[in-house]
Amino acid sequence: MLVKIANWAKARSLWLLFINTGACNACDIEVLAALSPRYDAERFGVLLKGSPRHADVLLVTGPVTRQVKNRLIRIYEQIPHPKFVVAVGTCTASGGVYDNCYNVYEGLDKVLPVNLYIPGCPVRPEAVLDAMKLLREKLARGEIH
């Protein structure tokens, strides 16, 4: 019962923490664009937060580089439960164009459990909004918690 109430509340206020783990920045600025007036993700209760301790959703862009891996795991551990991980962009999902670079793990799922992938190189802001909507629906249905 409590979990249900928590999920209901969560679905209406997804707070994001956003970290670049080796992305080319194009996906980062598209995520920012999704929060800006034209796309206005805030109407879905989505807010950008600065600290892992305030966040529910970890938005990761970029193939995970060796250098940033341990920091990423530490940030993930600092996020209070329940937490969700979204992989933004093709290179986050599978390495994309960086497949064959010596310093990257090809895909975020080699490092963290991922709830949602957003494809695109770079993703479009609409796709980010769609992902947020999908996450909300999944939460409301109790599929993830």
Add this chain to the structure above:
Amino acid sequence: MGVYLPMGPQHPLHPEATLVKLRVEGEHVVDADVDASFVHRGIEKALEHKTYTQGLYLAERICGICNVAHTTCYTTNVESLAGIEAPYRALYLRLAVEELARIHSHLLWLGLFAHTMGFETLFMLAFRDREPVLDLMEEITGGRVTTGYNVIGGVRRDVDPGLVFKIKGVLTQLKERILKYKELFESDPVIQARTRGVGYLSKNEAGELLAVGPVARASAIARDVRIDDPYLTHEEVPFNVIVYDTCDAWGRAMVRLDEILESINMVQYTLDHLPSGEVRVKVPPFFRPPPGEMSSRVEAPRGSLLHYVKSDGSDRPVRYRVRTPTLANLASVVTMLRSRNGKIVHIADVPVIFSSIDPCICCTARVTIFDERGHVLEKPLNELLDMRRGR
């Protein structure tokens, strides 16, 4: 001496993973260093394993914000190596898109800079004004941010008169907005308090540290690749190099705002004087340039960008080297962050100073391997790939 204070790698005011290491005494920063290695991916090495045609798409993703500058540099470089000549109309179109990308990059910077000052309204306004520019980008090139417009041998698409008319209309509207922002930066007491005299870099220092781009131009050094070493058709398109002598974060902001106005004029001039003809010559996908070396320079939104290529006559480069503007400016920003000559740097000013150089870390991270005695080793770079396989 002092206390060590790390800022990053994850910090709300760094969009990218960067570690700014500060040494502080009370509220004053006495020493600083920047670690930009967190997003190193190894693109230069990966470029050696791709053909010249494939490499273009990786070069584009060295940096998503200045991807047009990177592809311009890459195509100019490879074309001069292989002796391919892009049609004249394509050069004009490349210039127009490059300047549009500069407008969008500077507006993005304006938003992020406002965000670091805590001026969220200006962040939202700048992002709102950036959207029409991205729409134009999308209509011209097919992509909002990563465009894929420049290809070896020309550009991918042509513009038609209807689109030219539309571009001019949007840019004229944008001009008014930029003039408003200039007025805001000149009159708003809060912005003045946060930026005037902050991040001081004197003309001498900027000269010695080889600052590039808006950082150099805000310190009264007229350094601009478009004038010093014209690459597309810059000899024919009139524009001014914007120089301010305030040597601080405010000057850097004004340089960028004025540059947007210049870029708007340049795009309009280019579209008015488009030569007729083809926009692309066909190049076989596996072409082999003759053995040799080549380098090219481009004025990216953040400063001068250098690409170097070495070929051995095969369809892949033997060595590809990229030197990005932020790398050149890191030495300057470290100096700006230190209290010196009676200029005190407060901790609260650090984000403003750091973002005033418009840092783009993802293109900057490089690796150099030293042996115990401090000699740079070239060979282990080749072994890095094996390292990856053995992981």
